[in-house]
Amino acid sequence: MKALLQFVFVICFFSCGPVINYDYEHRTDFSQYKTYNFFDDIESGMSELDENRFKEAITTVFKAKGYEMSDTPDFFVDIQSELYEVAQDGGFGVGIGGTGGNMGGGMSVGIPVSQNTTRRVIILEFLDKDRRTLFWQAVARGAYKQNASPEKRQLDFLKLVDKILSGYPPKKTAKN
Template sequence: MKTFKFILLASLFVSCGAIVNYDYEKSTDFTQYKTYDYFSDMKTGLSELDNKRLIRAIDAKLETMGLTRSENPDFLIDIQSQDVMNRNNSTVGVGAGGGGRGGFGGVSVGIPLGGNQNTREIIIDFVDKSQNEKLFWQAVSESSYKQNASPEKREATFAKLVEKIFDGYPPKK
């Protein structure tokens, strides 16, 4: 029983964090990029307020990494996102059975754990402006969120997410 409780708690903690995948062009010299800006026609899929929160979080993180936002940037950032509803198929089974002379019987009931979970997928692309807008780095994150969270909670969520996303920039070769 203790093992079951441990596994259940461990899976809950693992499922709460963001999943981030990275990809990049291997031949890229990341040290050449010092300035950035955003595409002017981004369709982020976020509300205007969440869009501002995310961009503020990215700006703050990139500033700590020594990058500067500029009107004549070395690279451009594109942000896309979409909401994804994941069906939760996790259940706990409860069963009872019995047997007697030549006969066996049983009953099993599946009890759902939790409900459907909303996740947000955010894709951040870094595109080299001088090389025909060639994609050189990309992060794809998926994390859970609450649609009715307070503005402060949303801001904190974006700050944590951006920290995790930019753990992979520049890539460690």
């Protein structure tokens, strides 16, 4: 029973994190991309402060992976973001019942409970410098904490970017 409870806890804990989906051009030679820069005209959908935090997180993670920012980059980074509301519909029921002799009865009441949750989708795209074509994309969906402190936002962005860029470059798969 204890093992079952631990398993349920682990599933619940990890199901709360961001969901990330990747797509990429399968013919791309990712080894040719060593330097990057951000588009000058990014319309990220984030506040200027959050956009700067997100870019700083990308720079930190890329530096750890051996990529360098350059004025003559091999590829450009584009960031898009959007907030949306998700209605968390739920409820609970209260029931009363009883029996007596040959008689039985019951009553049930459902109480609706709902709360909107703000979530954010962030799309991170890498485009070839010369062709300006998309060769890699990550779409991350997760919770958004509007009241988080600047330090908490920076840490959250760093964790998110680290998770996103764990899928770059894509791992080579065996050809079918």
